[in-house]
Amino acid sequence: MIETPYLLFLGDAPDQLAAKVAQGIKDWRPEFAVGQFRMEGCKADMGLTDMSLQQARAAGAKTLVIGVANRGGVISPAWKKVLVTALEEGFDLASGLHNLLKDEPDLVAVAEACGRALHDVRVPEVDYPIANGVKRTGKRVLAVGTDCSVGKMYTALCLEKEMRARGMKADFRATGQTGILITGDGVPLDAVIADFMAGSIEYITPDNDPDHWDIIEGQGSLFHVSYSGVTMALIHGGQPDALVVCHEPTRAHMRGLPGYSLPSLEAVRDMALSLARVANPDVQVVGYAINTQHMSEAEALDYLAGVEADLGLPATDPFRFGAGKLVDALAAI
Amino acid sequence: MIETPYLLFLGDAPDQLAAKVAQGIKDWRPEFAVGQFRMEGCKADMGLTDMSLQQARAAGAKTLVIGVANRGGVISPAWKKVLVTALEEGFDLASGLHNLLKDEPDLVAVAEACGRALHDVRVPEVDYPIANGVKRTGKRVLAVGTDCSVGKMYTALCLEKEMRARGMKADFRATGQTGILITGDGVPLDAVIADFMAGSIEYITPDNDPDHWDIIEGQGSLFHVSYSGVTMALIHGGQPDALVVCHEPTRAHMRGLPGYSLPSLEAVRDMALSLARVANPDVQVVGYAINTQHMSEAEALDYLAGVEADLGLPATDPFRFGAGKLVDALAAI
Numbered sequence: 258m259i260e261t262p263y264l265l266f267l268g269d270a271p272d273q274l275a276a277k278v279a280q281g282i283k284d285w286r287p288e289f290a291v292g293q294f295r296m297e298g299c300k301a302d303m304g305l306t307d308m309s310l311q312q313a314r315a316a317g318a319k320t321l322v323i324g325v326a327n328r329g330g331v332i333s334p335a336w337k338k339v340l341v342t343a344l345e346e347g348f349d350l351a352s353g354l355h356n357l358l359k360d361e362p363d364l365v366a367v368a369e370a371c372g373r374a375l376h377d378v379r380v381p382e383v384d385y386p387i388a389n390g391v392k393r394t395g396k397r398v399l400a401v402g403t404d405c406s407v408g409k410m411y412t413a414l415c416l417e418k419e420m421r422a423r424g425m426k427a428d429f430r431a432t433g434q435t436g437i438l439i440t441g442d443g444v445p446l447d448a449v450i451a452d453f454m455a456g457s458i459e460y461i462t463p464d465n466d467p468d469h470w471d472i473i474e475g476q477g478s479l480f481h482v483s484y485s486g487v488t489m490a491l492i493h494g495g496q497p498d499a500l501v502v503c504h505e506p507t508r509a510h511m512r513g514l515p516g517y518s519l520p521s522l523e524a525v526r527d528m529a530l531s532l533a534r535v536a537n538p539d540v541q542v543v544g545y546a547i548n549t550q551h552m553s554e555a556e557a558l559d560y561l562a563g564v565e566a567d568l569g570l571p572a573t574d575p576f577r578f579g580a581g582k583l584v585d586a587l588a589a590i
Numbered sequence: 591m592i593e594t595p596y597l598l599f600l601g602d603a604p605d606q607l608a609a610k611v612a613q614g615i616k617d618w619r620p621e622f623a624v625g626q627f628r629m630e631g632c633k634a635d636m637g638l639t640d641m642s643l644q645q646a647r648a649a650g651a652k653t654l655v656i657g658v659a660n661r662g663g664v665i666s667p668a669w670k671k672v673l674v675t676a677l678e679e680g681f682d683l684a685s686g687l688h689n690l691l692k693d694e695p696d697l698v699a700v701a702e703a704c705g706r707a708l709h710d711v712r713v714p715e716v717d718y719p720i721a722n723g724v725k726r727t728g729k730r731v732l733a734v735g736t737d738c739s740v741g742k743m744y745t746a747l748c749l750e751k752e753m754r755a756r757g758m759k760a761d762f763r764a765t766g767q768t769g770i771l772i773t774g775d776g777v778p779l780d781a782v783i784a785d786f787m788a789g790s791i792e793y794i795t796p797d798n799d800p801d802h803w804d805i806i807e808g809q810g811s812l813f814h815v816s817y818s819g820v821t822m823a824l825i826h827g828g829q830p831d832a833l834v835v836c837h838e839p840t841r842a843h844m845r846g847l848p849g850y851s852l853p854s855l856e857a858v859r860d861m862a863l864s865l866a867r868v869a870n871p872d873v874q875v876v877g878y879a880i881n882t883q884h885m886s887e888a889e890a891l892d893y894l895a896g897v898e899a900d901l902g903l904p905a906t907d908p909f910r911f912g913a914g915k916l917v918d919a920l921a922a923i
Contacts, residue, residue: 390815390847447785454784454819482723482826482869486787489812490819514723517868531861535850536815 259351259376259441261289264313264343265324268336270301278353279303279324281439285414285429289441291318296339301325310339310346320376322438323352330355332364340364344373351376353434378437381449381457388455388494390536395465398587399497400475400546401529403519405484405512407505408548408576409475410436415546415575416472416501419584426469430461432491436474446476446487454487458494470587473497479528480520481511492529496536499587500529505548506560522568543586544571592684592709592774594622597646597676598657601669603634611686612636612657614772618747622774624651629672634658643672643679653709655771656685663688665697673697677706684709686767711770714782714790721788721827723869728798731920732830733808733879734862736852738817738845740838741881741909742808743769748879748908749805749834752917759802763794765824769807779809779820787820791827803920806830812861813853814844825862829869832920833862838881839893855901876919877904 265279273280283290283303292308295301303324308316321343327333332340332354340350340358344367352358358375359365368375376382398416400409413429413436420427429436431443444457462471473495477484502525511517520528526542533540545564549557557574564572571582598612606613616623616636625641628634636657641649654676660666665673665687673683673691677700685691691708692698701708709715731749733742746762746769753760762769764776777790795804806828810817835858844850853861859875866873878897882890890907897905904915 388816390850392849447783449784450780451782451784451787451820451823452780452817455816479822479865480868482829483721483788484785485826485865485868486819486821486823487784488819489822490784493815493818496815516725517723520868528864532812532818535813535818535853 260319260349261441262291262318263289263320263322264308264310264318264348265290265293265303265305266321266339267293267295267299267301267303268323268325268333269296269298270325273301275327276301276303276325278322278326278435278438281435282322282324285439291316294321294339296335310343310348314346314348319349320351321348323350323354326354332356332358332361337363341367344368344371347371347373349374349376351378351438353378353438355379378434379445379448381445383460385444385449385453385457385460387452388459393459393462393464393496394467395469395471396499396590397462397471397473397495397497398499398501398543399473399491399495400501400503401488401492401525402475402478402503403480403522403525404478404505404508405481407503408546409503411576412501412503412546413472413474415580416583416587419580420470423584425588426466428471430471430473432458432474432476446490447484451486454490455494458491462495475503479525479532481514482517483513489532492533493536497533497540498537499541499543499590500533501544501546501583502526502529502542503546503548507551522564526568541590542570543590544573544583546583547572547574549574549577593652593682594774595624595651596622596653596655597641597643597651597681598623598626598636598638599654599672600626600628600632600634600636601656601658601666602629602631603658606634608660609634609636609658611655611659611768611771614768615655615657618772624649627654627672629668643676643681647679647681652682653684654681656683656687659687665689665691665694670696674700677701677704680704680706682707682709684711684771686711686771688712711767712778712781714778716793718777718782718786718790718793720785721792726792726795726797726829727800728802728804729832729923730795730804730806730828730830731832731834731876732806732824732828733834733836734821734825734858735808735811735836736813736855736858737811737838737841738814740836741879742836744909745834745836745879746805746807748913749916749920752913753803756917758921759799761804763804763806765791765807765809779823780817784819787823788827791824795828808836812858812865814847815850816846822865825866826869830866830873831870832874832876832923833866834877834879834916835859835862835875836879836881840884855897859901874923875903876923877906877916879908879916880905882907882910
């Protein structure tokens with residue numbers, strides 16, 4: 258668990274896109290973002306107050322989150338001075354980069370000397386159990402996708418926001434690096450050892466109030482041959498009561514797999530339902546979340562109307578048009 | 591890759607069952623077993639020549655395989671003297687125990703001093719790639735099960751034996767500890783990091799001759815909520831041309847999951863086929879391997895006849911009645 262609130266480190270980001278993690282935190286947990294720290298030449302801007310390390314500490318920030326990724330996911334030497342000083346000033350550090358904070362001897366030494374924590378969210382920090390499949394109290398919804406990177410995390414965060422706005426009890430459960438950095442907690446599922454995948458999802462979605470919703474971030478796709486095992490573990494470990502099927506309609510082939518075309522929404526619906534019923538016979542698909550970022554508004558609305566007509570369930574782009582329809586369906590369960 | 595042939599270490603095994611790994615090697619790779627090493631009080635006997643370490647070295651043995659498991663999977667202090675001496679005599683050590691050889695400082699020190707290898711087959715020794723899903727040459731058959739521990743490994747080994755007896759090109763591809771110790775190679779899939787599961791299966795079943803069969807050991811079950819992700823990775827990473835469905839008919843519930851009943855053979859057939867078609871549209875189920883060890887011969891034959899009548903495909907207990915029917919079906923692909 259990463260201590261909040263954060264100072265968002267944007268480093269020397271070459272553009273706004275390189276600061277995707279910071280953007281996610283700013284979009285979804287603005288209350289966690291005390292300010293931003295930008296180095297000379299930084300081309301990203303979250304619209305937050307620029308702060309020095311001392312100013313941010315004075316404003317209550319506990320963790321410096323590396324909100325930027327550079328090519329190769331390495332910890333840039335140019336950042337080192339700031340990171341070391343941050344530890345000395347009393348910050349913990351959190352990073353989702355491929356190269357680990359814990360593999361940098363200078364950071365490890367200073368963190369130890371100052372009694373600060375280094376959080377590498379790519380690496381599990383918990384010894385997860387093997388899943389036991391015992392029915393848990395509370396409700397769970399899982400985002401499943403036709404492909405990787407079709408908007409499962411944003412869909413889940415939109416559901417949480419809408420549910421909370423309605424006064425429903427709801428918690429987004431992160432299963433990837435960005436989600437963990439946004440919320441400060443979760444499981445980096447793609448880095449968990451095979452035997453413990455489903456158990457790790459049981460672990461982050463324990464017994465809860467009967468009217469509480471865990472909104473589980475999906476990963477991969479049952480139809481993506483590289484990562485389908487991870488998706489499978491989410492379906493059985495998550496024991497979902499409801500599934501939302503996520504899709505990006507303009508993609509030419511499965512991400513990273515030029516020889517593989519995308520499955521239909523019907524195929525994902527049927528396959529995910531059949532498998533999810535093993536862990537929860539009452540599971541249902543409640544609707545479709547369509548990522549329409551590459552479509553005009555007219556195209557998007559037309560596409561959504563088509564999905565609703567063909568499949569008989571609510572369809573929306575939750576980020577563009579709101580998650581209301583999907584939450585209506587979930588609230589009725 | 592573990593160097594063969596082996597001296598099988600039976601230690602102080604309290605009974606024959608405790609030496610399951612040694613039994614597997616003796617049953618399936620008798621040519622790898624130069625002899626057995628038994629300590630005082632050992633109650634297991636593989637029917638091999640009892641040898642001292644020196645005798646076994648003189649007979650060509652290269653690796654001492656720990657063929658026995660004791661309660662808790664620890665490396666018994668009583669074994670230590672033998673293991674240390676074996677390293678000094680020039681043996682490598684191989685173990686599938688939960689506790690690792692590499693975590694025993696004395697073994698590590700002696701192995702380093704003597705230039706010998708410690709193989710812990712529970713731990714992957716390779717950096718596996720992420721699966722790319724590219725179609726590979728050669729043929730592959732995967733054993734899928736209604737449950738864990740229903741005979742998938744024995745089925746695969748029976749298929750290999752029968753294929754080789756017919757002069758077909760065939761290699762068993764181990765995906766679990768026992769299978770790796772039996773054959774000296776393979777991937778301990780349950781210990782692989784999630785993102786690399788399917789890639790590890792691609793890695794051990796690379797391009798091959800068009801008439802060569804990889805016979806892939808299955809793990810878990812699509813219907814076992816603790817391990818279904820591992821099974822999924824085998825189905826997509828293995829890219830099988832053929833599936834054999836394995837089942838043990840007398841089981842009351844899924845292994846370790848009292849609340850879960852077993853799926854029907856039809857359910858496993860349909861689900862595995864639908865998912866396997868993502869990676870290989872031409873995949874087919876060729877037959878059923880039924881573990882009849884808890885049935886009389888009459889009961890077994892009756893059950894098998896029933897499966898064939900109901901499902902229209904060959905059914906056999908390959909260990910009890912031979913794998914001929916299944917290999918006939920595979921040879922026709």
